[in-house]
Amino acid sequence: MKKCNFCKIDRDISLFGKDSRGKDGLKTQCNLCKRVESKQYRIDNKEKITIYAAKYRKENKILCNKRVSKWSKENRAKRNATWSKYRANKLQATPNWLTEEMNQEIKDIYQEVQDLRWLNEEALHVDHIIPLQGNGVCGLHIPSNLQILTASKNISKGNKLLPENNTQEG
Numbered sequence: 001m002k003k004c005n006f007c008k009i010d011r012d013i014s015l016f017g018k019d020s021r022g023k024d025g026l027k028t029q030c031n032l033c034k035r036v037e038s039k040q041y042r043i044d045n046k047e048k049i050t051i052y053a054a055k056y057r058k059e060n061k062i063l064c065n066k067r068v069s070k071w072s073k074e075n076r077a078k079r080n081a082t083w084s085k086y087r088a089n090k091l092q093a094t095p096n097w098l099t100e101e102m103n104q105e106i107k108d109i110y111q112e113v114q115d116l117r118w119l120n121e122e123a124l125h126v127d128h129i130i131p132l133q134g135n136g137v138c139g140l141h142i143p144s145n146l147q148i149l150t151a152s153k154n155i156s157k158g159n160k161l162l163p164e165n166n167t168q169e170g
Helices: 031-044 046-059 061-074 076-090 100-116 151-157
Strands: 016-018 026-030 124-128 146-150
Touching (some): 016 031, 026 031, 031 046, 046 061, 076 100, 100 124, 100 146, 124 151
Antiparallel strands (some): 016 026
């Protein structure tokens, strides 16, 4: 146990970061207090941080692009799920009643496509059964409206509601 100098509470030593300058090799502030302090700093200095980040990205454009590219390749399913969520939000197709469990289901579907990629000769896509933006229809970005299709089938479908998915008569 160690007492945090910030909150004055005795905490387990696993909650303190390493610091070689300290007598015990640990920081004097627990990780929980450090997180609160860092969050408050970001709130108080938002403009300063934004300017610094923009300047850094401008001066280190190639390095930043490499990092983003590397992360995108390593986390393709997360990138695709995030990008789809962004597009759906832009089209106002993500309902406000979408739960965290449903968001996780969506991410799992995109992860499943990545996991199945090596089994299939043809690329797989996650498709909206009822298109988010189609002729006379407007689907939602929810798990029950997603399906996995081959790339050729998805591209040929376009933003149309396929007859087998159309429940309207007429």
